[in-house]
Amino acid sequence: SQTIHQWPATLVQPVGSPLSLECTVEGTSNPNLYWYRQAAGRGLQLLFYSVGIGQISSEVPQNLSASRPQDRQFILSSKKLLLSDSGFYLCAWSAGNNQPQHFGDGTRLSIL
């Protein structure tokens, strides 16, 4: 069966520090991969999605970036975090277009 792993579960970072969140999927190949941010009490905001290695689409201009160095690995990064980057970050995968998305357990990021 397919599984998705996301880490770390929680992270506290100072303003201006770098960020790297990692997401890996097991049990499937060539998945669509997604990064979302969920602000407190709000819905999901799509940040990036990828349909293949090295293919990244950005939905919202920001100081975050994403990379897909391997088929089942999706990384969310920042060179300098802002206070507004605080939130709950979720990684998801799907088998293709219009297929259900399956989510990781999320990373709670707090910026001090």
Added chain:
Amino acid sequence: AQSVTQLGSHVSVSEGALVLLRCNYSSSVPPYLFWYVQYPNQGLQLLLKYTSAATLVKGINGFEAEFKKSETSFHLTKPSAHMSDAAEYFCAVSYTGNQFYFGTGTSLTVIP
């Protein structure tokens, strides 16, 4: 624009009462529709999906949803609420691409 609207950001029901969470979509093409549940500090879990087969879709945990094209709705129901149903619920829609559009969520409270 393609979107999904969840009416009611907070719904409270008594234990054993009917649960009804509303979702309406706007689309010029046939949609794929999904309901997800999110427990505190966790990722989203797929409850059910509509993919143009039967209009009444049964999901996990006793939930079901009915696709009504004439009303552009996909409301989520459960005949009898349990305490364990207390969570955040998200409706999502997908069309011909690889993106999902999520509603802003409905927080369900179950009163003992």
